[in-house]
Amino acid sequence: MDFLPVFLNIKSRPCAVIGGGDVAARKVRLLLAAQGEVTVIAPELTKELQEQVAAGAITHLAKQHSQAPLDHYAVVVAATDDANANQQIAETAKQSNIPVNVVDNPDAGTFIMPSIIDRSPVIAAVSTGGASPVLARLIRARLESLIPAGYGRLGELTARYRERVKKAFRNSDDRRRFWDRILQGSVAERVFSGHMEEAEAVLEKELAEFSPNSGMGEVYLVGGGPGDPDLLTFRALRLMQQADVVVYDRLVAKPVLEMVRREAERIYVGKERDRHAMRQEEINELLAKLAKEGKRVVRLKGGDPFIFGRGGEEIDTLAEQGVPFQVIPGITAASGCATYSGIPLTHRDYAQSVTFVTGHLKDGSMNLNWRQLAQPHQTLVFYMGLMGLPVIVEKLIEHGVSPQMPIALVQQGTTHLQRVFTGTLENILELVEREKPKPPTLIIVGEVVQLQEKLSWYKGEKKGYQGATSPVQPGTAL
Known part of the structure; x- marks a missing residue:
C-alpha cells in the first residue's frame, strides 16, 4: 500500500483550508460534514464560502497563507490554484507535524481525501492514491448502489x-x-x-x-479458483470473511488470500514437489483440532477442493471425528486456465470428451492408463505435470498419438501474469527448454489447442508466448 487508510476524528477541532475557490469549497463541505471547526484562509472567497461565513458555519481570515500561522490546527488543506504556494503550505504544516492534504498533488502532503460513501455511522472510503480520482469516483458510485441507506x-x-x-x-x-x-x-x-x-x-x-457453541467450530473447504479473485463464489467470499483461521495451500493466489478476514490467523501448509510444509495426515488432524477448539476454519485450496485437491481425504477425517464441515466448490484450473487461454476443452469438430489427469501419483510415479489417454477425439488436461512433461510426451507418442498433436502450457492462468505456450508433442520440449515455464503450469493436449490463437481474448500485464505448431521458431507475444 502507498497510503495507510485511517479515519481522523476532527469533531470540534480547528481545521484550516487555504484557498477560496471552488476546490476549497468542496474540501470545506467534507470537513464540516465531519464536524470540524473550519477556518478558510484566503484573500477572496467564492459565493458559497461567503454564504457559509455569513451563516456562521466557518471562519474567514482574509490573508495570504504566509501571513497566517498554522501550528494550532489539527488538519490543514492546501487548496490554492498556485502549486508553489501549496508546496510551501505543505512544508510549513509538516514542520509542525500537522496532517496536510495538497489538492491534486498527493505526494506533497501527508494524507489524501478519498471518495466517500456516507451511511453514518457507517463510512466507506475509496482511494486510488491519487492515481485516478475519476476511477475512485466510479468505484464509489458502484458501492453506493450496493450499500443501502x-x-x-x-x-x-x-x-x-x-x-x-x-x-x-x-x-x-x-x-x-x-x-x-x-x-x-x-x-x-x-x-x-x-x-x-x-x-x-x-x-x-x-x-x-443466543448461546455460542464454543465447544465445536466448523470447517469450510473452500475452492479458491485458479487465481483471479473475481472468480470466487459469493458463498466462498462470505465464509472467508467469517473465518477465525485460514489453512491455505501454495497454489492459492495472493489476491485470493487477501480476501480472507484480515484478523484471521493464517497457517501455511503448502506442498511442493518433494518438499511439504506439512504432511497431508497432519493437515487432516490440524483441521479437526482447530474446529474442536471452537474455531471456524477455512481450508483454502487453489482450484476446486475435490479435483486433485485432496479435499476428500480431509473431510473423511473430519467426518470420522464428528467435526461439522461444508464444501464450497471453486472453478478448477482446467476450466479457468483453458477459458482464459481461449482453448475450449470440448468442441464438436475436435473433442467430444475431456479427461483430467494428475501429473504424478501418490507414490511419485506416472503409471497412468496411457492406452486410454491416447484415444482420439478427446482433450487431456494434466495437473502438476510440468516436471513430468518428457514422460507425458514420450508415452502419448508411444501409444499412438501423432507427434503433430497440438499441446499448450498455461502458466499462472487467469492472473495478470498468465503466459501461454503452444506447440506440438514433437517440439514442445524444445520450446520448454527455451522459454523455461515455471509451476503452476497446466498442460492441455488435443486438437482444440489449435483454436487458441483465434479465440484468445485475455491479455495479462506480463505478455506470454505462443510457440508455432511446426516447426519450432521463436515465440510470438500474445
Missing part, C-alpha cells in the same frame, strides 16, 4: 447494544459470532425494510437466547 440505521442500532453484548459475551470470538448472526439475519432485514421496532425486538430475543 439502511446500513446507517443498522449501525446506529448495533451501537446502542454494543456494551450490552460485551457484557453478555466476554469472549471476543463469541461476540463476533453473535454479531455475524445479527448483521446477516432477520434483524438486518427488518432494519433495511424500515421496521425498526421489530428489528429491536428480535435483537433483544437473540441476545437473551
Whole structure:
C-alpha cells in the first residue's frame, strides 16, 4: 500500500483550508460534514464560502497563507490554484507535524481525501492514491448502489447494544459470532425494510437466547479458483470473511488470500514437489483440532477442493471425528486456465470428451492408463505435470498419438501474469527448454489447442508466448 487508510476524528477541532475557490469549497463541505471547526484562509472567497461565513458555519481570515500561522490546527488543506504556494503550505504544516492534504498533488502532503460513501455511522472510503480520482469516483458510485441507506440505521442500532453484548459475551470470538448472526439475519432485514421496532425486538430475543457453541467450530473447504479473485463464489467470499483461521495451500493466489478476514490467523501448509510444509495426515488432524477448539476454519485450496485437491481425504477425517464441515466448490484450473487461454476443452469438430489427469501419483510415479489417454477425439488436461512433461510426451507418442498433436502450457492462468505456450508433442520440449515455464503450469493436449490463437481474448500485464505448431521458431507475444 502507498497510503495507510485511517479515519481522523476532527469533531470540534480547528481545521484550516487555504484557498477560496471552488476546490476549497468542496474540501470545506467534507470537513464540516465531519464536524470540524473550519477556518478558510484566503484573500477572496467564492459565493458559497461567503454564504457559509455569513451563516456562521466557518471562519474567514482574509490573508495570504504566509501571513497566517498554522501550528494550532489539527488538519490543514492546501487548496490554492498556485502549486508553489501549496508546496510551501505543505512544508510549513509538516514542520509542525500537522496532517496536510495538497489538492491534486498527493505526494506533497501527508494524507489524501478519498471518495466517500456516507451511511453514518457507517463510512466507506475509496482511494486510488491519487492515481485516478475519476476511477475512485466510479468505484464509489458502484458501492453506493450496493450499500443501502439502511446500513446507517443498522449501525446506529448495533451501537446502542454494543456494551450490552460485551457484557453478555466476554469472549471476543463469541461476540463476533453473535454479531455475524445479527448483521446477516432477520434483524438486518427488518432494519433495511424500515421496521425498526421489530428489528429491536428480535435483537433483544437473540441476545437473551443466543448461546455460542464454543465447544465445536466448523470447517469450510473452500475452492479458491485458479487465481483471479473475481472468480470466487459469493458463498466462498462470505465464509472467508467469517473465518477465525485460514489453512491455505501454495497454489492459492495472493489476491485470493487477501480476501480472507484480515484478523484471521493464517497457517501455511503448502506442498511442493518433494518438499511439504506439512504432511497431508497432519493437515487432516490440524483441521479437526482447530474446529474442536471452537474455531471456524477455512481450508483454502487453489482450484476446486475435490479435483486433485485432496479435499476428500480431509473431510473423511473430519467426518470420522464428528467435526461439522461444508464444501464450497471453486472453478478448477482446467476450466479457468483453458477459458482464459481461449482453448475450449470440448468442441464438436475436435473433442467430444475431456479427461483430467494428475501429473504424478501418490507414490511419485506416472503409471497412468496411457492406452486410454491416447484415444482420439478427446482433450487431456494434466495437473502438476510440468516436471513430468518428457514422460507425458514420450508415452502419448508411444501409444499412438501423432507427434503433430497440438499441446499448450498455461502458466499462472487467469492472473495478470498468465503466459501461454503452444506447440506440438514433437517440439514442445524444445520450446520448454527455451522459454523455461515455471509451476503452476497446466498442460492441455488435443486438437482444440489449435483454436487458441483465434479465440484468445485475455491479455495479462506480463505478455506470454505462443510457440508455432511446426516447426519450432521463436515465440510470438500474445
